[in-house]
Amino acid sequence: xxxxxxxxxxxxxxxxxxxxxxxxxxxxxxxxxxxxxxxxxxxxxxxxxxxxxxxxxxxxxxxxxxxxxxxxxxxxxxxxxxxxxxxxxxxxxxxxxxxxxxxxxxxxxxxxxxxxxxxxxxxxxxxxxxxxxxxxxxxxxxxxxxxxxxxxxxxxxxxxxxxxxxxxxxxxxxxxxxxxxxxxxxxxxxxxxxxxxxxxxxxxxxxxxxxxxxxxxxxxxxxxxxxxxxxxxxxxxxxxxxxxxxxxxxxxxxxxxxxxxxxxxxxxxxxxxxxxxxxxxxxxxxxxxxxxxxx
Amino acid sequence: xxxxxxxxxxxxxxxxxxxxxxxxxxxxxxxxxxxxxxxxxxxxxxxxxxxxxxxxxxxxxxxxxxxxxxxxxxxxxxxxxxxxxxxxxxxxxxxxxxxxxxxxxxxxxxxxxxxxxxxxxxxxxxxxxxxxxxxxxxxxxxxxxxxxxxxxxxxxxxxxxxxxxxxxxxxxxxxxxxxxxxxxxxxxxxxxxxxxxxxxxxxxxxxxxxxxxxxxxxxxxxxxxxxxxxxxxxxxxxxxxxxxxxxxxxxxxxxxxxxxxxxxxxxxxxxxxxxxxxxxxxxxxxxxxxxxxxxxxxxxxxxxxxxxxxxxxxxxxxxxxxxxxxxxxxxxxxxxxxxxxxxxxxxxxxxxxxxxxxxxxxxxxxxxxxxxxxxxxxxxxxxxxxxxxxxxxxxxxxxxxxxxxxxxxxxxxxxxxxxxxxxxxxxxxxxxxxxxxxxxxxxxxxxxxxxxxxxxxxxxxxxxxxxxxxxxxxxxxxxxxxxxxxxxxxxxxxxxxxxxxxxxx
Numbered sequence: 167x168x169x170x171x172x173x174x175x176x177x178x179x180x181x182x183x184x185x186x187x188x189x190x191x192x193x194x195x196x197x198x199x200x201x202x203x204x205x206x207x208x209x210x211x212x213x214x215x216x217x218x219x220x221x222x223x224x225x226x227x228x229x230x231x232x233x234x235x236x237x238x239x240x241x242x243x244x245x246x247x248x249x250x251x252x253x254x255x256x257x258x259x260x261x262x263x264x265x266x267x268x269x270x271x272x273x274x275x276x277x278x279x280x281x282x283x284x285x286x287x288x289x290x291x292x293x294x295x296x297x298x299x300x301x302x303x304x305x306x307x308x309x310x311x312x313x314x315x316x317x318x319x320x321x322x323x324x325x326x327x328x329x330x331x332x333x334x335x336x337x338x339x340x341x342x343x344x345x346x347x348x349x350x351x352x353x354x355x356x357x358x359x360x361x362x363x364x365x366x367x368x369x370x371x372x373x374x375x376x377x378x379x380x381x382x383x384x385x386x387x388x389x390x391x392x393x394x395x396x397x398x399x400x401x402x403x404x405x406x407x408x409x410x411x412x413x414x415x416x417x418x419x420x421x422x423x424x425x426x427x428x429x430x431x432x433x434x435x436x437x438x439x440x441x442x443x444x445x446x447x448x449x450x451x452x453x454x455x456x457x458x459x460x461x
Numbered sequence: 462x463x464x465x466x467x468x469x470x471x472x473x474x475x476x477x478x479x480x481x482x483x484x485x486x487x488x489x490x491x492x493x494x495x496x497x498x499x500x501x502x503x504x505x506x507x508x509x510x511x512x513x514x515x516x517x518x519x520x521x522x523x524x525x526x527x528x529x530x531x532x533x534x535x536x537x538x539x540x541x542x543x544x545x546x547x548x549x550x551x552x553x554x555x556x557x558x559x560x561x562x563x564x565x566x567x568x569x570x571x572x573x574x575x576x577x578x579x580x581x582x583x584x585x586x587x588x589x590x591x592x593x594x595x596x597x598x599x600x601x602x603x604x605x606x607x608x609x610x611x612x613x614x615x616x617x618x619x620x621x622x623x624x625x626x627x628x629x630x631x632x633x634x635x636x637x638x639x640x641x642x643x644x645x646x647x648x649x650x651x652x653x654x655x656x657x658x659x660x661x662x663x664x665x666x667x668x669x670x671x672x673x674x675x676x677x678x679x680x681x682x683x684x685x686x687x688x689x690x691x692x693x694x695x696x697x698x699x700x701x702x703x704x705x706x707x708x709x710x711x712x713x714x715x716x717x718x719x720x721x722x723x724x725x726x727x728x729x730x731x732x733x734x735x736x737x738x739x740x741x742x743x744x745x746x747x748x749x750x751x752x753x754x755x756x757x758x759x760x761x762x763x764x765x766x767x768x769x770x771x772x773x774x775x776x777x778x779x780x781x782x783x784x785x786x787x788x789x790x791x792x793x794x795x796x797x798x799x800x801x802x803x804x805x806x807x808x809x810x811x812x813x814x815x816x817x818x819x820x821x822x823x824x825x826x827x828x829x830x831x832x833x834x835x836x837x838x839x840x841x842x843x844x845x846x847x848x849x850x851x852x853x854x855x856x857x858x859x860x861x862x863x864x865x866x867x868x869x870x871x872x873x874x875x876x877x878x879x880x881x882x883x884x885x886x887x888x889x890x891x892x893x894x895x896x897x898x899x900x901x902x903x904x905x906x907x908x909x910x911x912x913x914x915x916x917x918x919x920x921x922x923x924x925x926x927x928x929x930x931x932x933x934x935x936x937x938x939x940x941x942x943x944x945x946x947x948x949x950x951x952x953x954x955x956x957x958x959x960x961x962x963x964x965x966x
Binding site for chain 1: 886952953
């Protein structure tokens, strides 16, 4: 029994969410028109679909304010994500990606979605918190991958972007392991007392310091090359590698803050990779995680 | 009256009401009791328990024994002195200290009053010629019954609950102001008199009210009498004459077919014209039910609860203070014993030697705190206000500095519009999330998770950038590989997140 179904009170009237397929198709059709026929500009149409995505996502959260509108909120969320993915597809076309790229996305989407459905179908409402924590860890990992990919793909990366990449990997790593720890605790695999390794605080400090130094080297590899004779690219790669591993270890230590890191992770990821429309979602998630921290 | 078998103490049963309460011999034997004839019981037993006070002929049988029973020493003083004279140790169940919290499990007054309150409504329904709950039927509309319960103690509250369960409109009245919340929590209306006076007296009972209050109360009661269909009165205080709450004037104002149930009939009655153990019908057609044995009309539960009260009390005599199990020992340091032991070793302890139990006073510290805030409410409010202003100033100054730093250092208009979007979205998100009900936090987290699967977009864009020459399904550059990983993982999130939060079937 799904969680929101539990909230359905007896004798509530039937929903007709199928009707919402109509406005959804209008938007997607608009994108299709811009993409496949000569009408309109795909770039701006993509941005507009992004607006639709943002509206739906915010409305989705608003819908979860009370039980009557909760199921609508869920449907809106699905619409928001659909539009977002559609807009991204449009962006890919704007960037003139080859058909193979689209096929890759299709394959990955199907595989990933299938795995997600399989994992989630075995979960009951009481296991929700730990499932959400487990999924959070995937976001951390995805953010790390995305940021690293941005680094490799980047032609000329500004300092701002470089910083965002570095931070995204750092926070993504912490989110990844932190969420795994949160999952283990919620699932009862680990005890609920915080991890108390001897010298834990010093260890954390040492790791954070390393990351800070690595950050400086990443931004300005010449700092490092003065000490060791390797080329700039390698310096940057090494520092990224270091931060990734450090962050993962830090995540293991910094329990209880998993939600916070997840928030910032998502924010940075969006900052880095996505056009402005994504900001809506990320700001939303920020608030949500603040709230979840309180509860 | 049945008692439960207790380890270490032999129980002997005297079957009186057993059959009526659906307990037969076999049930007693199963519980571990030994069933004997009455005469042998009096010979062999050291401790005897009864429901009602012993009759005069039976008194000598208790010589030298311990008796636990209702006694009502104020009313039955001859009986009391006779028992004292022959050296019986007497525990009076009706002298239980009602404010002692562990005493609540020994309190037969409460357990039986609870039953009486319930039964009162059942008896009222038997005599009342209409439904309790209103109905709209094709044959016509039936109005609901209006019930007024006077006295919101254990019996009163039980009556309120039962009447509410049957669908009536229920009002209750009590001079003690603490009852208001209890009554309202059951969905009934608590009637109040204009005069501000709290009637809570000692021991949990009410006290005598001022004349002004009484006059206002009488006026309220007269108005109610014209309106309500059923009045249940519950002002029964052990050993005292019951106050008259419904006088003849009120009775004459009540509609024909109305019912009064008087729980205090045994002690004179709260309703004028009550006759104990009878139903009286007034000239204007009002029935007054004066049964004195309402708990006995629910014999199974009454016996059960009474027996539990007594058993728990017996088990506590000794172990409560000495901490030694299974040793019955009369210890005057025990608050319950001290209040209920009205005769000990030939000495009459009631009422002079009894120290009535009162709950310990509040610790002095709490009172001092209360005094302080009462003295300076304005000053402390000012302080709190200032603190919050300072905090807000700090936060907004920090934000201002960040904004200025951003504005002075950035050089692209796009980043400005980006930040604008971020800020506005943040505000929107904040507002929207604020209203989420706590019960919905779980689905909220799940939906959020799904939305955060939008990291797929980043992955997709990576796969799409510099992809004009992409061939085949295997990624061909580090950027594309990482994009692929990001996309795959994100889709797991999207699908899983939405499935978990509940897709409509």
